[in-house]
Amino acid sequence: MSTAPGFVAVVAVTLATLAIGTWGLRFSRTTSDFFVASRTVRPGLNASAIGGEYLSAASFLGVAGLLLTFGAEMLWYPIGWTAGYLVLLVLVAAPLRRSGAYTLPDFAEARLGSRSVRNTCSVLVVAIGWLYLLPQFEGAGITLAAAIDAPRWVGPVVVGLVVLVNVGSGGMRSITFVQAFQYWLKLTALLVPIAVLLVIYAQDNVSGESATAAAWSVPLGGAGAQGLYTTYSLVIATFLGTMGLPHVVVRFYTNPDGRAARRTTLVVLALLGVFYVLPPLYAALGRAYGADPASSDTLVLDLPRLITPGPLGDVLTGLVTAGAFAAFLSTSSGLAIAVAGVLTQDVTTRRLPEVTAFRVAAAAAVGVPLVAALALPDVGVARAVGLAFAVAASTFCPLLVLGIWWRGLTAAGAVAGLLVGGAGSVAAVGYTLAHESSEGWFDVVVGQPAAWSVPLAFAVMVLVSRRTTAPAHARRFMVRLHTPENLDLDRS
Structure with a gap:
């Protein structure tokens, strides 16, 4: 197996990423440029950048692998990841931008006037960011191991170094251009190979695995009550979790105003809808050509050579490798920006100049x-x-929805809900990562906690808030959140 196309793809993406980031550095002159690109990013560019950072290793590699292994019920992942932006559009995008905040902890403190709420949010942002970064680095290791036979540690180290150089040099302003480029690269890297492979498939007239095709296409796969619970819990997590992802939310602070934030979200919905049509096609072809479910995480990388061995397969493999590597770089960059922003404001900036603190x-x-x-x-x-x-979904979704739409939310209620939802879901995550999955109800409920942890967080926030006093400025702040910018005479 030739590793040259994969090596060339990785080097080309790395050089292009560094070159665009360096070019974007020319526009990064102020602290505001580093944190929110001075709030001047237009909807089209911002939507491409959001698509670039949102379509992570799970989208580029994981969806096709899950569909190959478990069937059509796994379509809830891309459906939920896309629909989450519809919820964000309706409930959060414009008011959040009007808040004038830099980060989620900024919003929480401004809305509730509490340092305790801010500190709790900061811990959760860092925890979610690190949890999300982990699979990006793992995916990079899988990709380089499959594409160029590199040791598994090489991918994480390369991605980490490139991201650190880009983020540390130009901040949000620089990364915006990089991520916008990487969305279109990822789309091309999936679209061109699948178009070629579908033509070959039509010529080959492959019949596929007819014995399992019927079961594979049934949305719940005959899993009964446990399957229903898993599906509903997954839907809740993906629909409501998007608004709580720190690297997604921070991008809405870069829009000029609330109207631009809404337009950005609409464009993102279109971009994600186009992209998520493609991974299921890879899964279907993998089924047809008998791809091994044991190596499902590398299906997108392996499929071109499986269907068309030889130079054409090598070229197509190089292209999908470039897209996969771009996915790790763009998502990791967005997460690094979000986490670094919070650490800068709440930890390092007290002792260092702001830009230096951001780099640390x-x-x-x-x-x-x-x-x-x-x-x-x-x-x-x-x-x-x-x-x-x-x-x-168990932490920031209740905080944002209630903080934006319910004047009665209090600091005590917010902290209580964040702690309950966060502790429950984090404990479930720790248990799930530490144990092999099983068929018992306990493991199913803990393995997909959103169905109980999200309602619990909402309930705790409401109940505790009703027994405590809302901040005095709540009414005025709510007016600011819901007043269009051309009528808001007191916005920053």
Whole structure:
């Protein structure tokens, strides 16, 4: 098997990423440029950048692998990841931008006037960011091992170094251009190979695995009550978790105003809808050509050579390798920006100049999950991302929805709900990552916690808030959140 196309693809993507990031550095002059690109990113560019950072290892590699192994019920992952932006559009995007915050902890403190709420949010942002970074680094190791026979540690180290250079040099302003480029690269890297492979498939007239085709296409796969619970819990996590992902939310702070934030979200929905048509096609072809489910995480990388061995297969493999590597770089960059922003404001900036503090924080944001990925190389890519969504849905979703739409939310209620939802979902994540899955109800309920942890967090926030006093400025702040910018005379 030739490793040259994969090596060329990785080098080309790395050089292009560094070149675009260096070019974007020319526009990064102020602290605001580093954190939110001075709030001047237009909807089209911002939507491409969001697509670039949101379509992670789980989207590029994991969806096709899950569909190959478990069948059509796994379509809930891409459906939920896309529909989450519809919920974000309706409930969160414009008011969040009008808040004037830099980060989720900024919003929480401004809305509730409490340092305790801010500190709790900061811990959760860092935890979710690191949990989400872990599968990105693991996916990079899998990709380079499959494409160029590199040791599994090489991928995480290369991605970590490239991300650190880009994020540390230009911050949000620089990364915006990089991520926008990487969305279109990822789309091309899936679209061109699948178009070629479908033509070959039509010529080959492969019949596929007819014995399992019927069961594979049934959305719940005959799993009964446990299957229903898993599906509903997954839907809740993916629909509601998007608004709680720190690297997604921070991008809405870069829009000029609330109207631009809504337009950005609409464009993102279109971009994600186009992209998520493609991974199921890879899974279907994998089934037809008898791909091994044991290596499902590398299906997208292996399929071109499986269907068309030879130079054409090598070229197509190089292209999908480039897209996969771009996925790790773009998502990791967005997460590093979000985590570094929080660490800068709440930890390092007290003793260092802001830009220097941001770079130190970026090193911590990348370094901790990198070490974890090297120590834990076998965490499932899509599985870990799904758990990160469950934690986000159980914490920041209730905070944002109630904080934006209910004046009665109090600091005590917010902290109580964040602690209950966060503790429950994080404990479930820890248990799930530490144990092999089984068929018992306990493992099923803990393995997909969103169905109980999200309602529990909402209930605790409401009940505790009703027994405590809302901040005095709540009414004025709510007016600010819901007043269009051309009528808001007191916005920052």
